[in-house]
Amino acid sequence: MSSNGRFQGKTAIVTGAGSGVGRAMALGLASDGANVVIADLSTERAENVAKEIVAAGGSALAVDVDVADAARVRAVAAKAVEKFGKLDILISNAGWDKVMPFLDTDESLWDRVIDINLRGHIACAHATVPHMIEAGAGKIVFIASDAGRVGSSGEAIYSGAKGGVIAFSKALARETARKGINVNCVAPGLTDTPMLAEVSEGNEKLMGAIIRSIPLGRVGTPEEVAKAALFLVSSDADYITGQTLSVNGGLSMI
Numbered sequence: 377m378s379s380n381g382r383f384q385g386k387t388a389i390v391t392g393a394g395s396g397v398g399r400a401m402a403l404g405l406a407s408d409g410a411n412v413v414i415a416d417l418s419t420e421r422a423e424n425v426a427k428e429i430v431a432a433g434g435s436a437l438a439v440d441v442d443v444a445d446a447a448r449v450r451a452v453a454a455k456a457v458e459k460f461g462k463l464d465i466l467i468s469n470a471g472w473d474k475v476m477p478f479l480d481t482d483e484s485l486w487d488r489v490i491d492i493n494l495r496g497h498i499a500c501a502h503a504t505v506p507h508m509i510e511a512g513a514g515k516i517v518f519i520a521s522d523a524g525r526v527g528s529s530g531e532a533i534y535s536g537a538k539g540g541v542i543a544f545s546k547a548l549a550r551e552t553a554r555k556g557i558n559v560n561c562v563a564p565g566l567t568d569t570p571m572l573a574e575v576s577e578g579n580e581k582l583m584g585a586i587i588r589s590i591p592l593g594r595v596g597t598p599e600e601v602a603k604a605a606l607f608l609v610s611s612d613a614d615y616i617t618g619q620t621l622s623v624n625g626g627l628s629m630i
Contacts (some may be wrong), residue, residue, distance in 0.1 A: 382386050382412075387411045392416060394421025396571060412474035419438070443470045517562055517605045518545050549617045562620075590627045
């Protein structure tokens with residue numbers, strides 16, 4: 377791990393960091409010098425990523441968290457500050473969905489999708505922004521989705537929740553800009569993650585058709601999404617706030 381990387385001396389929380397895009401972002405932050413709090417619903421996954429970072433010479437702390445539990449999220453933020461002294465970066469990444477026609481959904485699915493994909497991001501911001509204000513600066517990236525920008529068939533509730541995240545990020549960016557905090561979104565398209573594999577099950581024809589319509593002709597990798605997020609939480613993006621960057625191979629062009 378780098379001793380003079382662009383995140384040297386910074387402390388970052390990454391939610392949903394036990395696999396997929398979250399893991400790629402955590403590894404990227406650590407490789408550039410950050411102390412990384414690996415927050416995941418699965419303690420085992422979080423610990424595995426933390427061990428991977430430490431084995432490479434980096435600094436990491438594994439914590440279990442359900443982002444829909446605001447009290448638990450606050451505890452994670454407090455633990456990050458207790459362990460590393462301050463909190464500089466939040467990448468709020470945890471997400472979940474189940475693909476099905478809107479009229480086949482029910483209230484329990486609505487609640488779960490909204491709790492994780494909208495309320496979870498709100499809880500993470502509410503828990504971390506006070507620490508960033510105290511530090512005099514901070515960078516926040518919410519991992520939204522292109523579904524929140526253009527809609528996605530079979531993902532009506534998810535699309536609505538992710539659209540809410542994008543709108544929330546803009547309002548938060550306005551409120552916190554004079555506090556030295558930058559707030560942005562990354563909106564991935566189809567990305568090769570365990571979540572994509574889960575939602576693709578039984579929808580192979582639909583997924584095949586979508587992939588064929590991507591101008592770059594393939595799904596993205598977790599590392600490609602991670603690079604966009606890491607740019608936005610770096611000093612290279614000091615004059616960027618309230619923006620949404622799509623990483624989608626050109627599937628939608630907004």
